[in-house]
Amino acid sequence: MSTAKNFIELCYWCRVGDTENVDRLVSTGVDLNGVDEFDNTPLFLASLCGHEDLVNLLLQRGAVCDRDRYEGARCVYGALTDTIRNILLRYDISKAVDVKQPFATHISLQLQDSTNTPFDIFFSFNGQPLLKAHRFLLASRSAYFANKLNGPWAGKQIIHMPHERFKAAFEIILKYIYLIPTLHDIYPEDYKILKAICLKLQLADFYDSLNELCKTRDSSERAHLMAESQFLFTEHARIQMKNFVKAIVSQKREYKEAPNGIKSVEGDITCCSSFPDVLISLSDEANQKTLIYPSHRSILMRADYFRIMFHSNFSESTHYSQHRNLYAGDNVELPVLKFPSKNDDVACVILNYLYYDETEVPSRVAMDVLTAADALCLDRLKTMAAVSITQSSSLLRLTTPFDILSAGWDTRSERLEHYAAKVIARDLVHYGKHPKLKEAILESSARIKSRQETDTIELVDDIRYYLLRKYEIDIDDVHDLEAEGFSETLMRPELVRYSSDIQLLDSILKELNLEA
Template sequence: MAKAFIELCYACRTGDVENADRLISTGINLNDVDEFDNSPLFLASLCGHEELVKLLLERGAICDRDRYEGARCIYGALTDSIRDILLAYDISKAVDISQPFATHISNLFRDKRLGTDDISFNFGNEMTLSGHKFILKARLPLLLKEAHIQQNESNIIHIQDNIPREIFEIFLQFIYLIPVLHKIKSTDYGILLNLSDEFNTPLLYDFLHKSRHMVDPAEKSTLMADYQYRVTEFARKELRTFVSNNIIANVLEWPTSTYYDSTSILKLQTCSAYPDLLISSVNCSGVRRTYPCHLAVLIRCDYFKIMFSNPFSEKKYYSAEKRENKAEMLPLLSLPCHNFEELEILIKYVYYDNADISWEYAIDVIKLASFVLSDRLKTMAAAVITQSKEILESISIFEILSLAWEADIEKLEHFSAKHLAYNLDDYIDTQEFEDAILKSSQRIKSREETDTIELIADMRYYLLEKYGVDMDDLIILEKNNADEKFLKSIGLFDFSQDMQSINAILQRLSLRV
């Protein structure tokens, strides 16, 4: 059994939504089962993690009440609210627009406001549809080849007269991951089968063949849910291949000590990726890399979305006229990176939702994600840090705490506080610990009687957890704080000693909790 699936099952037991989201993005089959025949959805339902149940359903977990596993999830749900969510769930809408990757690809076809389309499909009588060359390159390369787009750089594909616009639109919607399987009419099957055969879309072809003569609505609905999930994962694989073969493979690299090579730049912007934007960065060794990219996917990060949707100077360089004139330079944006690995992690994330982040790069990914305003990537990288056993061998816990404050990641704040609490003897006498307490106190915007120092409050919580102390114990502790023998007899002495050590630092710094 794959390690990632085992980790997902554990996250479903503990309710770790952020880590589950990161693991799901790697392409795990959510409807698989562990060695005890438990699916992730069953584990999340059984353990009462409502937000995780919603996440799994949104990402494609199937809860078919007519099947054993679906009924088991419903009847095993810990709470009535989870049971209601599962009962109300419509399996025909599995992997719908709530999935971030599928949602964004779908919206590229639905929402034309940013004007990222660069190719049109003509049906005569001025009836057209529009799309993106890079999507076709990734998912329908035979269509581009047949239309001779690669040879003459045309922006128009003329569709045969015997193909109705409405049916070809369904075909394109399928390519753009819009859930349309339930919309296909019996009269559409013949043309769609021909299109899927001609342009090599095997999943659509298989679905049409299997569903064509199905009569039972429940059976057909289950088939739709299964294929919609498979289609989404297959599209991710296609975009993964596209990124590898057309973006990473075409990267332009040169030392910063030399000038831009205009010939190489022009060659890059007319490469097989069909880019409309160039992303550049300089690593710690002084080497610059430039990647051919697409605004259509980069706008998953608010940094790019804001830059090109507001009246900034960058927008004027992105007009259709500019993009059609190959002599004009495409927009070239530079991003701050320590290594190229984190930039490529960002590229892979926006194109196909990959969050396979090694702990060695997690901190740099968080910094880059903060810069480009991608909260989800930032959260996924933070989840890697909290799950890593090696990271504290190379990076100080105080660096992680500082990053948590800087990037506003509460999960990392708690991770740092818990580590400090559970290993207090290693840090209590260090200057870094004292500095961290002081910095935490300075984060309080206005001092009031109810103000608390976040780091101390969090550490106190984890010290309570460490020593198994509850609120009733605290009342006893307050009344018998000086009675060492009594505190030892009820197991509160170690907790009391740790809190006294922390309070001594607070007094020395003239701070109050």
Template sequence: MNEYRTDFEKLCYACRVGDLENVDRLAAAGVNLNGVDNFDNSPLFLASLCGHEEVVKLLLERGAICDRDRYEGARCIYGALTDIIRDILLAYDISKAVDTSQPFATHISSLLSEEEFLTNGLKLVFKQDNEHIDIHQFLLKARCVELWKTFFSASNKFIPTFYVPTNNRLKIFTLIIKFIYLIPVIHEIKTTEYPELIDLSKELKLETLSNFLDKLRHVTDPSEKSSMIIEFQFRVTEEARLQLCNFVENNIFLNTIDPKNLKTANTPASYNSKIIDPSADILLLAKDSSDTERIYPCHISILSRAHYFQVLFSLPFSENHMFRKLKNNNDSDAFSNLPVISLPPCEFIVAEIVIRYLYYDDSDIPWEYSIDVLLIADFLLEDRLKSMSAIVITQDPQVLKNYSIFEILDVAWQTRMERLEHFVAKILAKDIRKYYKSEEFKDAIMKSSKRISEREETDTIELVDDIRYYLLEKYSLEPDDIQYYETVDDIRELQSAGILDYRKDLDLIDQVLHILHLNA
């Protein structure tokens, strides 16, 4: 059964059948893309062998290895179903495989060159080079605590600018910063720079980097070196995911704010000390079903991953009426001057699922909250999170035990999730004799018929068309089979082929259309 498969087995199956969204979800969850199943097949080999071009591209972008000098890489190339896939694998530059191993990593990397959302940042100043590097405080706190600590004085007072000692070179520090931002840097390192870079990474307690460089500088074989670099970048990305996970739990979720506590003039000093975190630059307000409010101290640069927030943050704060200030009488509070942005009403666990996803691509969505997460993701215009939520809805049997199929259909229409629409149609086709008399089924067809104008079509009802398609699948029929059996009079042949049952199911749909005075 599907629910007993391991995540890697689910990934292999998704690659075999071409389920792009599920491959994306599992890759985002950190499933090893370069493992092999019991038959020594890698996910990339399965996708190549079965001819799923888009899945092949996605796997390569996420870090799947296709080195033609290694057995598995050669097997992928020569086993590819189509010439197009073979050309993709042959032309693929192995060095690119480490650039976008995870979408969150791609976003983190982009932040180093984008200053638009750099607020409450830090500045590393190199006097001898007359240069400086602007970095995000929260990322430094999550990924390199030793360097982050340098921005505090002896009295533990935060200092936003740090003057780098003259014995440290800009080039070496830049490589370290790129590593912190998950930008592949190994290929930029010159042989003469290894000792200095290793020493600095040890000083900053970046053990993953220092240990790897110490091993790599003794390797001369190009193929072995390429493999080591790819495996290293995957390990670094997973390490960063864990670091950001810990950061979210310890610096955001443990520091949530009850707005009621901020409306009193005499806020306890212990409460103030709890919420002061100089890296936060935006407050995210959530309100649950009981009208209880909770504020999460977040970061504009991360929330901007969601398209809704990205557009919102691009507007000038002074002209942006979507922002507001906390109603706090204690002006000394560090958070009183931060802007506040609200999520639509949702349970706090849903807000936290969204936050975890935006910070480190966490895709763990409990079925109980999958529909709520889908609705919030739709509001935020975050398509990947929508897809992940839809996958949970379609794959966890508990969803159908707690929601009617027509509730799911309404959500599918509301969020424009075609995957969910097909999921509903398939279930309706499977049990058409159970559903066709229900008022909900008739209402669903009527609603679907009214959506025709939105699709600029006049001769079809999408839900009916989908159900008819899945009726063919239900009886293992092809459109050509239907045309052939129209000329067959042998009842036994029609019965054994499933044609008679197929026609009965079609008649049930036609009966409903007749009752509703619809022609489709």
């Protein structure tokens, strides 16, 4: 989908108030501060239509509400409710909103939380306290670092830097690389040395932002520029990590079982240019092979499943420890983790999400991604997989609403439960003959935790609701139908068809000896 189409779709979902679809589109890098043909920003549309949760989401993802500018003032004065107006008024443009993005937050935490992220390279300035970093992240964010790490710095753990006076500036550069907002902390006298370092390290976007800030004196303009720059830094980093994941996937290896563990048939994976510190194992049963992906512990820990595995005493963690030496490369021994999927395409979707927050899930693998994301405790990706399932026009040719309903129950996805009920209601005559409908109703009945007189069967309730939507009638029409009798409604075809579907549904319930 093109950028322009993404923005048009974003504006539509902002008017409707669908936070899940907005979050999905934000991950494509769409400009949150653009305007449509009527000069409306997504934030203005969300605030005008009264979608409080969506307003909060847009602000967290990088939407700018500068009250000193036309767009920001429109948002504040056009807000539908006082609550939304207060949210916008409390919003401080000088804050680094982009760090609240899931992707930026995780990258930033890798530098700030050493307990979860094992560093593998250190920079020393004349014996001063070392600055810590990750090889793979430096290589992905800077061509200069990639060349150094694959050349003169290969195999070195401590890099001795030439001048101690560069330490403070280099620390700012590291914060930029890890997406920690730092523009607000830079003093005017530091700009010259920072720009020189940016040129050497080939950090063009940071250099350009520093250049613009040097020429800007107005405090409001500077705040706006800093917020925009941080958003651009994040989007640039996502593109860089996207390219980095392509390299990871291209460096995967095919392995076969051997008496002494897993043996490579394509060469050593531990010395590849992505600098892995952990390997992911995927059993591709369809092609009867095992694939190994080079990966990084600090990125995998974005999934709670792996975080718990690395740090807990659960059986999964024990299993992980026992297999730390399952594969030994020429120089390095790396742990191997089993991936909860048997599909190479699913693994790529998961890696794309973990490394650069890609939430577009192809419908052809959405069901498998849903299951894998649930196993890995990736709730946001699970939601996006559910969105993909419900928006696919072709998926129902490959599966049934009953399979989707079952997946919804298994993964606790209400979106899929409602979608399955909507599909069934849309063609109840057809699905009413399907034996799985009765099985689904019985299972839904069994899912009621404590039966009371007022208990209903959730699936049946949902089908009845979507029958009302299908025929565009309301509950008052139903009450009139029950009071007047079927014969009085012959002049209203939609009520006749609705009554016919309800009778069909009631007959199924009667056959199952259920009252709902």
